[in-house]
Amino acid sequence: MAGLAAAPGANDAQNYRRAPGLFAWLVLAPLLAWLVLFVVAPTVMLVAVSFAERDALGRIVWIFTTENYVRAFDWLWLKVLLVSVWYAFLTTVICMAVGYPVAYTIGRAPPRWRSLLLMLVMVPFWTSFLIRTYAWITILSKEGLVNSMLLNAGFISQPVALLYTPFAIVLGLVYNFLPFMILPIYTSVEKLDNAMIEAAYDLGAGPLRAFSQVIIPLTRPGIAAGAMLVFVPSIAMFAITTLMGGGTNPTIGEVIFKQFTSGRNQPFGAALGTLLLLIFILALWLTRKHREENA
Amino acid sequence: MTVAGSSPLATGTPRSRRSLSGSRLQGISFGIWTAGVFAFLYIPILLLVVFSFNSSRLNIRWEGFSLQWYGALFSNKVLITAFQNSLIVASVTTVLATILGTVGAWMLYRYRFPFQRSLGLLIFIPMVMPEVLMGVSLLVLFVQFLNLPLGYTSLVIAHTTFCFPFVLVGVQARLQGLDPFLEEAAMDLGATPVQAFWKVIVPYLMPAIVSGALMSFTLSLDEYIVSVFTTGSQSQTLPLKVYGMAKVGLNPQLNALSALFIAATFAAAVAGQFIGKRKHS
Amino acid sequence: MKTKTTTLLSALAALAVAGCGKAPETAPAENTTQPQAPAAAAESKQLSIYCWSEYIPQSVIDEFAARTGIKVSVENYASNEEMLAKLGAGGGNYDIIQPSEYVVEALVKENLLHPIDHSKIPNLKNLSPQFLNLPFDPGNKFSVPFMAGTVGIVWNTELITGDIKGFSDVFKPENKDKIVVLDDAREIVSWALLSQGIPVNDVSDGNLEKARGVLANWLPLVKVYDSDSPKTALLNGDVAIGVVWGGEGAILLNEDKKFRWAVPAEGTHLFIDSLAIPKDAKNVANAEAFMNFILQPEISKQISDAFPYTNPNLEARKLLTAEQLANPASFPTDEEIAKMETFKDVGAQSSKIDELVTSLKVQ
Structure with missing residues (x-):
């Protein structure tokens, strides 16, 4: 079974890759230009600003200082970061568990239904974020739908506080990020070979074993991509956490945002942002190195 | 795997029957689960549609049926213009991000460029960078270095920058485990690399491309913070008009707008399904 | 599969094109305005406003x-x-902005505003002197009051019994998890300062330490921080009492009789949102014309009808209904206003204020 799980062709990849000719460079050029202009340049500016001072309005004054970093290495900001990462992690795991069966079902549906189902996953998010979130607030509040249903059914005698709790934060995050897990997993499920799955069942594997030993390993690239697309953006996400969580536990995105607004300290915000980028890039680089060494 | 001695027919039949029922069980339970998840996704949407017919301005309690918000919406030029802007920006962003992401993923997969690993890491920066940092730094870049006036162009550039990594990552996942001979076979049959990419690779990648396009469209449609800093007064999108509204209560015209847009999308999708079915048969 | 995708994409494209049809006529407008002296500005029939939504x-x-x-x-x-x-980053060419009082002060200090020609705005006479010539802009050289408001206490009488007079009645242990406050560090710190009898603008390090002592007891009691719509949590019954903007309080009082309003006995913040002209504005005369326009009584009344803040325009107040004027959250009494303070710009201290509140939130 392990042999089945390894992505076919992975070993050939080294030989398969070609050295780029002039044409390949030309095709890559737009992406390179885009990266240099709109990703590298802003990042360089960000790092430069993080070593600057600021004036009373929070604007940048170009005097070199490392004070922003001295200040950033404080237990307070680390705690904020840990809370954010923890929520992002929970969100990713739950999205994976909730989303996988959905992605699988869509990916195995008759081909002509797939695009429609995929779109059905996305359409709820073509509404305004604020209305969606306020709808959730109405549903979860003490006088909301869930509480009145539970009260009527006699499960509870007093309204339960659902809103402005960690539960509400995670629910809000899962709701908003679920499609970003379902879609990439769907892409991997969609290309599964029917014969492979049937073979697994034919070999006498029960559904659980067929799943854990054949199907999940085969769709691992999609799961990994989905995890990336959910985990990474949800670290810095804060509108949902403040609206549904009541704002009692600030996240790193909110703290950085406030440096640019009410805190009026752009350089410090830039320093926190640079550290966030560094930690993230380092973690990603280590994982990839680890994976390549194992491969 | 020791079936020696017994007839293959005798053992084969009950096994395959058992596994079939196993896969059926799995299919049914997944189907129920999926229906449940769709219900979860649509509960708030149902509520916002219901509230679009509410006579009260506050989106909190039901006070009676009314069509007033639909009427008001049609004469609200500002909201409609903002919504049009949102659609324009999201559509152009989707096209650009999908092209950049798909071609980028393929090139990085197919060729060995110098600094390949660093390139692969750079792509994640727009995803992890907090929106306010991205918005402000792009604003400074546009205004002070590129001398680009704020408007549709700057907004689309900013949106494309944070959208294309989503396409690229998704397409990369689909590329993993691609049969290397697929492209070679096409080229053996006389296709140029461009033809091979267009005729063989793109169709293979299509589910990932569609997913990436859907994600880009959604992300762009709903972006607030980056938009605040990179747009001009002519290209105000819907989130910019909506964000401060909570102060006086979210305007139910927004519910009406969302309800209409969803209805239109559904109509288009069902029509597409119907037309597609006729073509197939 | 492929046909499905193309129908989907073409549907989207069709929607976009439908939108595009109208776009080009408006698109190129912004950057065609020539730089010019205020006198010539009347010829350019444009005005670019950057304001609160x-x-x-x-x-x-x-x-x-x-x-x-x-x-x-x-x-x-x-x-x-x-x-x-x-x-600050140089974005946009605006002719009118809408800053609050302490921001006007900061912008004046940084020389970022264009002086206003009072002779172009005769309707200034409609404004109550209570809101003119205040410390943030003596003589109103750079700003014209648009709307004013305050911060006060609103509570649900079905859930809170007993009389509420000030902050000390809100932040009591028995109200734990029943409180909503504005998610605004400067506001929160000012309440703590007021409770110690310290003026809101004395944000020295020593006073901030005193505020920290107070807030360390107060903030753990808070259930929700929300600056945008604190009324939501109150209307939904998730919290029972809040320290909120006057406008929010006014909406709550209009919505349900169970809500009551009090201006804190310790004193509170009087905010004044003004109109001002950025230094680089290209259409100064048009901006002044707009300022004069919104000071007309019947126009100002329209603003009050839509948003229940404190209207500083006395002539416009004459046009309001008795009910509007009787809302204590919209229109505090003169004695109450006399006890309120406007915020001064605290410059770099805002960073410390922000960190103080953040550190107390993270427990």
Whole structure:
């Protein structure tokens, strides 16, 4: 079974890759230009600003200082970061568990239904974020739908506080990020070979074993991509956490945002942002190195 | 795997029957689960549609049926213009991000460029960078270095920058485990690399491309913070008009707008399904 | 599969094209205005406003455009600091901005505002002297009051018994997890300072330490921080008492009789949102015309009808209903206003204030 799980062709990849000719460079050029202009340049500016001072309005004054970093290495900001990462992690795991069966079902549906189902996953998010979130607030509040249903059914005698709790934060995050897990997993499920799955069942594997030993390993690239697309953006996400969580536990995105607004300290915000980028890039680089060494 | 001695027919039949029922069980339970998840996704949407017919301005309690918000919406030029802007920006962003992401993923997969690993890491920066940092730094870049006036162009550039990594990552996942001979076979049959990419690779990648396009469209449609800093007064999108509204209560015209847009999308999708079915048969 | 995708994409494209049809005529407008002296500005029929979302009713803007023939473009922000950050980075060419009082002061200090010619705004006479010539802009050289308001206490009488007079009645242990407050570090710190008898603008390090002592007891009691819509949590019954903007309080009082309002006995913040002209504005004369326009009583009344803040325009108040004027959250009494303070710009201290509140939230 392990042999089945390894992505076919992975070993050939080294030989398969070609050295780029002039044409390949030309095709890559737009992406390179885009990266240099709109990703590298802003990042360089960000790092430069993080070593600057600021004036009373929070604007940048170009005097070199490392004070922003001295200040950033404080237990307070680390705690904020840990809370954010923890929520992002929970969100990713739950999205994976909730989303996988959905992605699988869509990916195995008759081909002509797939695009429609995929779109059905996305359409709820073509509404305004604020209305969606306020709808959730109405549903979860003490006088909301869930509480009145539970009260009527006699499960509870007093309204339960659902809103402005960690539960509400995670629910809000899962709701908003679920499609970003379902879609990439769907892409991997969609290309599964029917014969492979049937073979697994034919070999006498029960559904659980067929799943854990054949199907999940085969769709691992999609799961990994989905995890990336959910985990990474949800670290810095804060509108949902403040609206549904009541704002009692600030996240790193909110703290950085406030440096640019009410805190009026752009350089410090830039320093926190640079550290966030560094930690993230380092973690990603280590994982990839680890994976390549194992491969 | 020791079936020696017994007839293959005798053992084969009950096994395959058992596994079939196993896969059926799995299919049914997944189907129920999926229906449940769709219900979860649509509960708030149902509520916002219901509230679009509410006579009260506050989106909190039901006070009676009314069509007033639909009427008001049609004469609200500002909201409609903002919504049009949102659609324009999201559509152009989707096209650009999908092209950049798909071609980028393929090139990085197919060729060995110098600094390949660093390139692969750079792509994640727009995803992890907090929106306010991205918005402000792009604003400074546009205004002070590129001398680009704020408007549709700057907004689309900013949106494309944070959208294309989503396409690229998704397409990369689909590329993993691609049969290397697929492209070679096409080229053996006389296709140029461009033809091979267009005729063989793109169709293979299509589910990932569609997913990436859907994600880009959604992300762009709903972006607030980056938009605040990179747009001009002519290209105000819907989130910019909506964000401060909570102060006086979210305007139910927004519910009406969302309800209409969803209805239109559904109509288009069902029509597409119907037309597609006729073509197939 | 492929056909499905193309139908989907073409549906989207069709929607976009439908939108595009109208776009080109408006698109190139912004950057064609030539730089010019205020005197010549009257010839350019343009006005670019950068204001809070949901603060200037669209009907008012449409009416101004109809009467003067000036083409108005509006860009919105959701906080003073968003506006400052965008202005500070050099974004946008605005003719009118809408800063709060302490931001006016900061902008004047940094020499970022254009002085206002009072002779062009005769309707200034309609404003109550209570809101003119205040410390943040002596003589109103740079700003014209738009709306004012305050911060006060609102509570649900079904859930809170007993009389509420000030902050000390809100932040009591028995109210734990029943409180909503504004998510605004400067506001929160000012309440703690007031409870110690310290003026809101004395934000020295020593006073901030005193505020920390107070807030260390107060903030753990808070259930929700919300600056945008604290009324939601109160209306939904998730909290019972809140320290909120006057406008929010006014909406709550209009919505349900169970809510009551009090101006804190310790004193509170009087905010004044003004109109001002950025230094680089290209259409100064049009901006002044707009300021004069919104000070007309019947126009100002429209603003009050839409947003229940404290209208500083005495002539407009005469046109309001008795019910509007009787709302204690919209219109505090003169004695109450006399006890309120406006915020002064605290410059770099705002960073410390922000960190103080953040550190107490993270437990």
